[in-house]
């Protein structure tokens with residue numbers, strides 16, 4: 001365990017971790033899908049509804065101004081967290097999926113036409129595949145796919161070879177939600193820029209686990225979700241370089257995103273409000289800011305080190321189980337392990353582990369093209385968070401052994 005992080009104390013911040021399922025202590029290894037919430041996040045949501053609830057931006061009254069201060073304060077917290085230059089570059093969305101759809105739709109409308117190309121990779125989540133397919137159906141663009149090796153690492157030579165005169169954007173995940181692979185984002189962004197092409201990075205599985213600095217990466221767009229980083233559901237972020245966001249047309253239309261409306265002509269609001277039509281989840285953004293405060297207090301490097309310890313320990317222990325196969329053995333890997341045991345169907349494994357109190361995810365993990373590449377229907381996935389322990393990994397290993405013996 002990391003010196004600076006007392007995991008037992010941390011676990012007390014998450015009330016749900018002390019509950020039982022089927023009379024067994026809960027072991028929660030489904031953090032890739034969503035993380036649990038610390039008390040201070042939940043309390044911030046309740047406090048705001050009880051004492052500072054009013055719609056933001058539009059009110060002259062006291063409560064509305066207080067709510068607006070919290071909401072805009074949260075934007076500043078996010079800016080600092082990912083080291084953006086300005087809060088104009090922080091757009092609040094419903095989550096990673098909406099952030100990606102925003103870019104696909106606005107960038108696609110403004111800068112892509114039939115025959116233009118987007119580069120994605122074989123390990124993308126459906127949310128970074130299907131929006132491009134809809135754009136392809138609408139506008140006749142072409143999707144090119146970066147392949148990977150059997151360890152689950154993207155092939156960088158092949159990536160570079162995919163660029164052509166028609167390449168307009170690259171859209172890739174920083175960390176695979178299935179394989180755990182940490183892609184060399186900075187290097188891949190530099191390659192795109194050398195071809196004069198902007199880069200959208202899906203940070204859904206990276207921001208919760210490591211420090212992400214948009215200026216250091218020099219990334220053009222970055223998407224992530226609050227609920228995967230100890231914050232509430234329904235809130236996410238799109239970071240965009242101001243020079244890009246300025247040039248993109250609005251995504252959705254309605255209140256908040258306008259400056260002036262008449263039946264003859266409507267003008268749009270300044271950044272970032274141009275992309276925030278309608279009432280935002282201003283309570284959720286307060287919760288996100290609290291989650292960031294919580295992670296910052298523990299230290300992003302400490303969180304990463306603790307989770308790396310868990311990954312190394314779990315990998316070693318799982319490899320000791322006969323017939324267990326790990327899918328994804330990249331040299332750079334986040335705290336996610338996908339595996340299969342003999343011919344046991346992942347669904348059966350997941351169901352039986354659940355009966356023993358262990359929550360893992362099974363299936364295709366919204367990455368069916370990756371499953372096809374791996375030649376499997378699905379996997380069992382254990383994904384770790386800052387509150388997990390080696391003792392819980394021991395419970396997982398023992399439980400897998402029990403299931404294996406049942407088959």
Ligand SMILES: Cc1ncc(COP(=O)(O)O)c(C=O)c1O
Pocket residue numbers: 032033094095096097098125127128173175176177202204205225
């Ligand atoms: C890599 C990746 N991208 C995007 C998403 C979509 O995130 P959300 O459902 O929060 O929009 C996920 C969710 O699992 C993910 O793992």
